[in-house]
Amino acid sequence: MSTSAAVNPFASAKADLHEVLANLRRDRPVMEMTLPTGATAWLVTRYEDAQRALTDPKLGKTTSAGGFSYRDMVPPDVASAVSRHMLTINPPDHTRIRRLVSGAFTARRVAAFRPRIEELSERLLDEMEGSDRLDLIDSFAFPLPIQVLCELLGVPSEDQASFRRWSDAIVTGGVNPAGLPPALIAIVAYIRELLAAKRERPADDLLSGLIEARDNDDRLTDDELISMVYLFLIAGHETTVNLIGNGTLLLLAxxxxxxxxxxxxxxxxxxxxxxxxxxxxxxxxxxxxAMAPTEIGGQAIPEGAFVLVSLLSANRDGDRFANADQLDLDRPVTPNLAFGHGIHYCLGAPLARLEGQIAFHALTRRFPKMRLAVPVEEIAWRPGMLLRGLTALPVIPG
Structure with missing residues (x-):
């Protein structure tokens, strides 16, 4: 197997990405690639290797992973405030923070939100009624999860537009770095003000629950609180936006x-x-x-090397899923890596699944004749290496 660094495969056209990843799974399943930062990382593309990498205790988190560090672009207090959440730290701190956060983000709290998610869905669909053509991302896929998350956290709904600007800048920061620093500074300042207000006037919401979360004498530090709210606001709604957008595209295609x-x-x-x-x-x-030398799929990974697991590729691995490149609505449910695996498995996955199910029930019931407004080939994907989502989804509700 060649170990020479190759160009970042995610730089290819998004429509061709699955083909690129399929070729890598076949020919170079663990490949050293060049990142936009100029650093290199080992890209893992097969399911079995991906699952093992995500549970390998020798693969940990560092503040400069991928040659990218917030400390190089924002003031130290801002960098610290977005670098202490569950996706950036290792045990035992990770174990402690996840335990505290899980105590506030309970299955009961998520399940109790079902009627409200259904109500918000219907309200958005009411606004879509009678439109000749609309962008489903702007009209439904984005506002639904951000409204749900704002209410769950206790964030004023009038701040949704600001969150969208900040979120877009943050998730595309790897390819559009200029907008990242001001977005990070703005969102941290906002969260600090929000936490101060919640401390004065606690309510029955997740944010108040996080402030009060404790395990005996242990509780979240200020940086951990801000980092967790930051994670919820960015990752917590972006994944659901993409689930609804990508899924609707596939069904309408x-x-x-x-x-x-x-x-x-x-x-x-x-x-x-x-x-x-x-x-x-x-x-x-x-x-x-790599906190120590390790091995993935027969490839030696030296200490200090960066590793990136392609969840998208792993979930199309024919050694794991029969007819993996076919979308089969009757496929028996088999665990996949869409929300990760191991200790960093997405805590919000149950909420995303619930929102997705409610959204598709509502859309198919209210707009049974909905269709794409443009050919599939004209629909564009957002840039970046982390998320898989659409820039827009033009539809005719019917």
Whole structure:
């Protein structure tokens, strides 16, 4: 196997990305690639290797993973405030923070939000009614999860537009770095003000729960609190935006698929799992760093090397999934890596799945004749290495 660094495969056209990744799975399943920062990382593309990499205790988190560090672009207090969440730290701190956060982000709190998610969905669909053409991302896929998250956290709904600007700048920062520093500074300042207000006037929301979260005498530090709210606001809504957008595109791309889900709504829970597998909302894991020499798929990984796991590629691995390149709404549910694996598995996955199921039930019921407004080939994907989502989804509601 060649170990010479290659150009970043994620720089290719998004529509061709699956083909690029399929070739890598076949020919170079663990490949050293060049990152936009100029650093190199080992890209893992097969399911079995990906699963092992995500649970390898020798692969940990560092503040400069991938040759990228917030400390190089924002004041130290801002960098610290966005670098102490569960995706950036290792045990035992990770174990402690996840335990504290899980105590506030309970299954009961998520399940109790179902009626409100359904109500918000219906309200957005009411606003879409009668439109000749609209962008489903702007009209539905973005506002639904951000409204849900704002209410769950206790964030004023009038701040949604600001969150979208900040979030877009942050998730595309790897390819559009100029907008990243002001977005980070702005979102940290906002979260600090929000936490101060919640300390004075606590409520029955997740943010108040995080402030009060404790395990005996242990509780979240200020930086950990800000970092966790930052993680929830960015990752917590972006994944659901992409699940709804990507999934609707796949269903509408072949009208008989859409017609079938309209006719058989009981398929939707299973369909959500297949949509997550086939075109998941997160294309790559966050970076790992080899804390000691290790091995992945027969390839030696030296200490200090960066590792990037392609979740998108792993979920199309034919050694794991039969007919992996086919979208099969009847596929038996088989665990996939759409939300990661191991200790960093996405804490918000149950909420994203719930929102996705509610969204597809609502869309197919209210707009059974919906169709794409442009050819599939004209629909563009957002830039970046981490997330897999659309810039827009033009539809005719019908």
């Amino acid at each position: 072949e009208p008989e698929r859409w017609a079938r889900v309209v006719a058989e709504p009981e398929l939707i829970p299973n369909a959500v799992e297949e949509l997550l597998r086939y075109e998941g909302p997160v294309q790559s894991s966050t970076f790992r760093t």
